[in-house]
Amino acid sequence: MISALLGLASALGLGVADFMARFSARSLGAPLTYGGVLLVGAVATTVWVIATDPPLVWSPFGCAMAVAHGLAVATMCMLLYMGLARGPIAVVAPIVAAHPALVLAVNVAMGVRPSLLQWAAMATVIAGGILIARNAVSNEDTVKAQADRTTLLIALGACFSYVALVLTAQSAAPMIGEVQTVWIGRWAGLAFIVLILLVQRVPIRIPSRWVPYVGLQGSLDTLGYFAFLAGSATAAPHITMVVASTFGVVTVILARLILHEPVSWLQWGSIGLIAVGTAVLSMA
Numbered sequence: 068m069i070s071a072l073l074g075l076a077s078a079l080g081l082g083v084a085d086f087m088a089r090f091s092a093r094s095l096g097a098p099l100t101y102g103g104v105l106l107v108g109a110v111a112t113t114v115w116v117i118a119t120d121p122p123l124v125w126s127p128f129g130c131a132m133a134v135a136h137g138l139a140v141a142t143m144c145m146l147l148y149m150g151l152a153r154g155p156i157a158v159v160a161p162i163v164a165a166h167p168a169l170v171l172a173v174n175v176a177m178g179v180r181p182s183l184l185q186w187a188a189m190a191t192v193i194a195g196g197i198l199i200a201r202n203a204v205s206n207e208d209t210v211k212a213q214a215d216r217t218t219l220l221i222a223l224g225a226c227f228s229y230v231a232l233v234l235t236a237q238s239a240a241p242m243i244g245e246v247q248t249v250w251i252g253r254w255a256g257l258a259f260i261v262l263i264l265l266v267q268r269v270p271i272r273i274p275s276r277w278v279p280y281v282g283l284q285g286s287l288d289t290l291g292y293f294a295f296l297a298g299s300a301t302a303a304p305h306i307t308m309v310v311a312s313t314f315g316v317v318t319v320i321l322a323r324l325i326l327h328e329p330v331s332w333l334q335w336g337s338i339g340l341i342a343v344g345t346a347v348l349s350m351a
Contacts, residue, residue, distance in 0.1 A: 073298035074307035080291025082317025087284040088148040089156060089322070095277060096269065097148035100284075101141065102260040103273050107285025108292070109253040112246075115293070121246050129242030130251060136235035137255030143228035145260075150221040156322035157330045158215075161195065161341045162222040164315030166229035168192040168344065173234060188347035195340030198333060245296055316342050 084104070091100040116123075143163075150159035168189040175181060181189070239248040264271050273281055291314070298307025319338055322328040330338075 070298055070307045073294045074311040076294040077291045077298065077307065077311035078314040078317055080287045080289075080294060081311070081314040082291075083321065084284050084288040084291060085147065085151060085160065085314065085318045086156070086321040086325075087280070087287070089151045089154070089326075091277065091281055091284060092148040092152035095273065095281075097145045097152065098260055098263050098267070099269060099271070099273065100148055100281060101144045102257065102264060102271070103278075103281035104144070104285040104288050105141065105253060105257040105260060107282060108289040109257050111286075111289045111293075112250045112253050116246065116250050119246070121244060123247055124243045126242045129239050129248075132235050132239035133243060133248045133251035134255040136232055136239055136248060137252030137257075138259050139228055139232035139235055140252055141256035141259045143225050143232055145263075146221050146225035146228060150218055150225060151318075153218045153221070154322075155218075155328055156326070157319045157328055157334050157338070159218060159222045159225075160315040160318040160322075161338045162219070163225045163229060165192045165195065165341050165344075166226050166233065169226065169230045170233050173230060184347060188344040190344075191340050191347075192344035195337040195344065198337040198340070249292060249296065313342055313346070 088097075088100060091103075095103075147159070147163055150163070153159075172189070236245075236248055236252075239252075243251075261271065291311075295307060295311050298311070316338060319330065323330050
């Protein structure tokens with residue numbers, strides 16, 4: 068029960084935070100928005116480390132992989148926020164959530180041999196992504212279709228970045244631990260975002276009226292990761308992973324209920340395919 072509840076908390080936290088990015092990224096820009104989210108996460112993770120006092124392992128390669136993990140997370144979230152700001156959310160979120168299929172493909176190239184069920188799940192996720200993509204660019208208006216293709220490319224970039232963050236985390240966590248991987252990654256990602264803002268000459272300051280909003284968004288994002296981290300230490304971590312993998316569906320449902328964003332039956336079916344395939348792959 069606790070594993071499922073933690074997975075649900077992770078999916079809700081990450082899904083709601085991603086939905087909130089629709090508004091904050093449009094007004095503040097993706098780098099500044101995620102910089103604020105990362106700042107909340109970096110501070111919260113530091114407090115967690117101080118409060119729990121976990122044993123810290125300073126493995127050079129492990130720490131390097133944690134830094135790479137943080138850079139991959141920052142890149143993925145900036146692309147994700149850009150995609151969500153452009154919309155439609157019902158296209159962007161499921162494509163990014165299809166990353167387990169690509170993770171499994173990389174693992175296959177490295178010698179992992181999937182089961183027949185895993186192959187079927189990967190095919191299901193890919194089929195769902197193709198259906199969403201084809202439906203997204205079916206608009207006859209050329210300008211709109213090109214804009215949709217740009218959104219698709221951004222979503223695919225976020226999906227590939229998600230693969231990188233998973234693989235780097237898989238490399239770092241066994242050497243230095245999950246908490247330390249997240250801790251180092253958050254600060255590395257924040258430094259990367261600050262560098263981008265300096266290069267773009269964007270004021271590194273969130274307008275006061277947006278501070279509570281971004282603070283809440285960062286808190287939900289951090290709680291989502293913490294819930295996933297806590298669930299991975301329970302007796303049934305695979306259940307946490309399965310439930311948490313539905314965060315993209317949470318974002319799409321919110322877009323439908325609050326923004327009244329149109330979602331066709333084909334898209335609902337595609338989202339269902341991706342959710343089921345992702346759940347199966349997350350159990351591997």
